Amino acid sequence: MTSVNRTQHQQLLRQLTPLLTDLSREMPLRTRYQRLLDVLKQVIPCEAAALLKLDGETLQPIAIDGLGKDTLGRRFEIAHHPRLARIIRAEGAYLFPPDCPLPDPYDGLIDMQQGLVHDCMGCAIYIDDTLWGALTMDSLEVGSFSASDLPVLEAFASLAAASISTALHFDAIRHRANDQQRRAEAYRLQAHDAAGPVLDGQSNAFRTLQKNIDLVASSDMPVLITGESGVGKELVARALHERSLRADQPLVSLNCAALSENLIESELFGHVRGAFSGATQDRPGKFQMANNGTLLLDEIGELPLSAQAKLLRVLQEGELQRVGSDRDHRVDVRILAATNRSLDDEVKAGRFRMDLYHRLSVFPLHVPSLRERCDDILPLAGTFAEENRTRMALRALRFSPAAQQALIDYPWPGNVRELEHSIARAALMARSHADNSGVVTITERDLGLLTSPATPDTSPSPQSEPQQTRGLRDAVDDFQRHQISLAIAHANGNISAAARALAVDRANLVRLAGRLGIALPGKKRAPDK
CATH class of the missing domain: 3.30.450.40 (GAF domain)
Incomplete structure (x- = not known):
């Protein structure tokens, strides 16, 4: 050698x-x-x-x-x-x-x-x-x-x-001591594509959330999931259920804000035939549907006081009565509750029962906003970009350096949901002015991210007054531009479907998009004036 x-x-x-x-x-x-x-x-x-x-x-x-x-x-x-x-x-x-x-x-x-x-x-x-x-x-x-x-x-x-x-x-x-739970988690990962979006992130705030989920998932403790709109509270609830000992039983969800006060009891506890007008047959409620499994009470802060008292009784005694019946039904349900409100403030204002609040918040779990997990923004953007690349049959869908910086700098008041919709809209905009190579670059302009409405600059200044006096038309145009672009993105570029979603005539939508400078699929962007 x-x-x-x-x-x-x-x-x-x-x-x-x-x-x-x-x-x-x-x-x-x-x-x-x-x-x-x-x-x-x-x-x-x-x-x-x-x-x-x-x-x-x-x-x-x-x-x-x-x-x-x-x-x-x-x-x-x-x-x-x-x-x-x-x-x-x-x-x-x-x-x-x-x-x-x-x-x-x-x-x-x-x-x-x-x-x-x-x-x-x-x-x-x-x-x-x-x-x-x-x-x-x-x-x-x-x-x-x-x-x-x-x-x-x-x-x-x-x-x-x-x-x-x-x-x-x-x-x-x-x-090894938690072998059964790990097998359930492996099944969850294998079912990723069929189950839809999953929790994903690498930031310290997100890792802390994951540790807390792992800590409480295997117990039967009620969990109160709090956080801003769009942070993924439902995904946290699903993770809690799928890592629990009830993973092979149903996860049932009820949006408490989507029902009128006179229907909420029927949805929760069920009803018998003839209990009220339209009750033509016996019907089990969400509690019985979730028996031996998990019940997610989403937007729990919207639950009327009258229903709160009856919910508390079920949580305390494990028994319920269907509307119109005096027969007791026993249920074994793990309760998860989610809200974007401060229930502590709601209790102080008299809109939420203190005893119910303490019953639900045995283990409070806060889901951090996207602003609190900035390290996750670009990986999440990559996830959504890859989904849109596949949907649009593109060779590559990438971000310009300025676009990456814009994603990081924007405060994301709508959190992960807003990020997902923004990437879908930007991908559509970027494709409309790309060449035929199949390599599409999302630019800062395609993202169209504006200063966060959550932190407006309200300090008066001479320079800002002219914009305030002529800003109404621009604000309306920006709103229409955002809604149209979002509808087209959700319809995967189908103009007719987007028009139906917006409840407007297709021809009117095309004319309005032209006036607003929106490049429609198959049409070239109008030159800037």
Whole structure:
């Protein structure tokens, strides 16, 4: 062995030593994965590297280096990404030729770069002969990788498999006492696509929320879920139910604000035939429907006082009577309540019973606003961008640097729900003026985020007075522009469906959109005047 080769091997050994030492240590999974990518980029220089985990028919980035933070929120469907499909089906590491025509999933996602990926290679990761995920490496410079890099990448894939297997072993030991609960959680993750949106985040505030959910989920304690509109209180309730011992029983939800006072008792407790006009047959209420399961009382602060007293009796005694009946029915229900109001203030104002408040808030759980979890904004934006990319059949949907900064700076008074709708609307706007490459960039203008209405500047100044005197027309136009864009986004670009949702004639909607400067799908944006 020459002195040059000996030096290279010694350097490689020094680089790998920390990873080998990690195999005997217990550490957070995120830290373990990130250390793996750090060393990989030292050994094989590149612009971007990613560790992806297989989840059904998708690959989910769980650690990245050199890619935009929103990448962590994306899910790459294997059927729509032929490069990823080839990597996980190849025997060993695979290097794509620079002129490969297959689209790269990371085009436009590499930090601070606008170019498309030129060099790409990857390797599947197997644990116990089962496909677990993949390692990918990308460069913007042709010729960055060579065939000599493939054995090194394969070695890293084996090291990654060992590291992941070790982490799973530690995890199994730590959670063995709660094996049944972990199986329920695994079922929840497998049902992700069918069940709809799930809680997702990496910020400290969100991790604290997740710890509290795990802490109280397995008990039968009533939980009072508080937080602003749009933060995901219903998702928290679903997580509490699915991680509980009642996960195989129904989760029933009732929006207390959506019913009139004379119907709320029937909805809660049921009624018998003839109890009131229109009661043509016996009907069980939400309590009996949720028997042995969980009942979510959403917007509990809207519940009338008359119904609060009867609800309290059921919570105390576990018995109810249907409207029009004197027969008692026993129920075993875990209660979750959600509200965006301060029930403490409602009690002081005499609008909510103190005894009911204390009965419901045995374990209060506050869901932080998006302003309190800024680190989650870009990953969530990436999640919603990927959903819209798939829906619109785009090659790539990315954010410009200015758009990313605008997402971070905006205070999000509507929280996660507003973020989701804003990304859908911006994706539609961006597609309307994009070229035919299939790579669409959402700009700050497409987002159209204005200063938060929650923190207006009310200080008088001479400069602001002219805007205040001529602002009514502009405000009406902005409102119409927002509603039309939102309706079109929700209708996936179908103008007729959007017109129906807005209760206007289609032709009138097209004319109004033209006046407001809204680019409709299939039509070019009118030039700015």
